Amino acid sequence: MTITEYIKSDVKAVLQAQGSLPYKLTLGAMSEHYKVSLTPVRHAVDELVEEGVILRKDNGRLEARPEVLKGVKLEAPQADATDHKLYDDIREDVIARSLKQDTEYLREQATAEQYGAGRTVVRQIFSRLAGAGLIEHVPRCGWRVHPFSEQDMHNYLDIREMLELKALDLAREHFTEDELRQLLKANHPGRGNTESQLDFDLHDYWIERCGNRYIQEFFQRYSPFYNALFNYAVIDEEVKREMAQEHCEIVECLLAKDWKGARNALSAHIREQREAVSRMIEFLNDKQTA
Known part of the structure; x- marks a missing residue:
């Protein structure tokens, strides 16, 4: 679950349970509450506006609409379970390979064995690194590092x-x-x-x-x-x-x-x-x- 998805889920859960939010409904106040930058907050708010959970008025102010969530079954928000230390270690290795222009493919199983981790966790990390533009998946070959120039x-x-x-x-x-x-x-x-x-x-x-x-x-x-x-x-x-x-x-x-x-x-x-x-x-x- 991304930070944006977590914020969306949490806002919905709180509105449904309490009918209001424990902070002022502004991007700045939400950023302070969730201890994150404005970007994921902004994305979460935009999506909540599209879903009708938040109303953006003509003057730009935001208004919560808890009535929209009445009777809706919500999933409990879950934090990202990916091991941050493992992610940082693998990212460092990928960046080093990129700077050396190492074109050898990364393999999920080999990487999992190298770091003593599960293959599923490694696949999640590779997906995140691909989203950051550092690697790309090549079917039947593995994950290719984006070479630095x-x-x-x-x-x-x-x-x-x-x-x-x-x-x-x-x-x-x-x-x-x-x-x-x-x-x-x-x-x-x-x-x-x-x-x-x-x-x-x-x-x-x-x-x-x-x-x-x-x-x-x-x-x-x-x-x-x-x-x-x-x-x-x-x-x-x-x-x-x-x-x-x-x-x-x-x-x-x-x-x-x-x-x-x-x-x-x-x-x-x-x-x-x-x-x-x-x-x-x-x-x-x-x-x-x-």
Whole structure:
């Protein structure tokens, strides 16, 4: 069960049992309640609106409709049972293979034996990695790793910068202060012994609101693979702190309606991804030779 599916199930269960929700029905309040980023909350709300469980009024406010669930048999929400440690270990191996351009197929049974896990769990993990664009299933062959190309990465970042800046321009009329402050809270540079908080879904906020399906389709098709690499490139607290600071600078400019400043901050942040991946490659190479 994905985070979005869990939120949907939980909202329905609570509304049916209590008739109301224990939090304000806004994306920000729901994000805080479930301790997740805005993206899965937004997807859950959109689906609940389509199902009629939540009403989106003309002014954009949300209203719960518990009467819709009267007499409906609901399944209890269940958290994802996949072993997070195992997922992280296999993902690290897949990313290392991608960076080495290893084209050898991954086998479910062999991977299960390597990690001492069940084949069903490994298949679930492979499916999640395929959804992230890191591998693809080839019938009768196994799972093929998406090989990393440095030139492809540079070409992707060039197009990404251009399209994401356009998305930011198109979406700015749809930003709300409540949501922007939640994004700011989710991205907090650490100080001293305090670890940084980093929301990897920040960029989805304006891409989803830009209203241009060609921009959205570009990111839906090409971003999962590179996002997996970029997110994994946050290899230490220093890098995490730098990215959190860059995220905060973008959001603070948006709150101040400093559109030029937000564009400049976003542009600089995207260009930093090249350096982040270079550091990741160096880190993994050192790790393998240690």
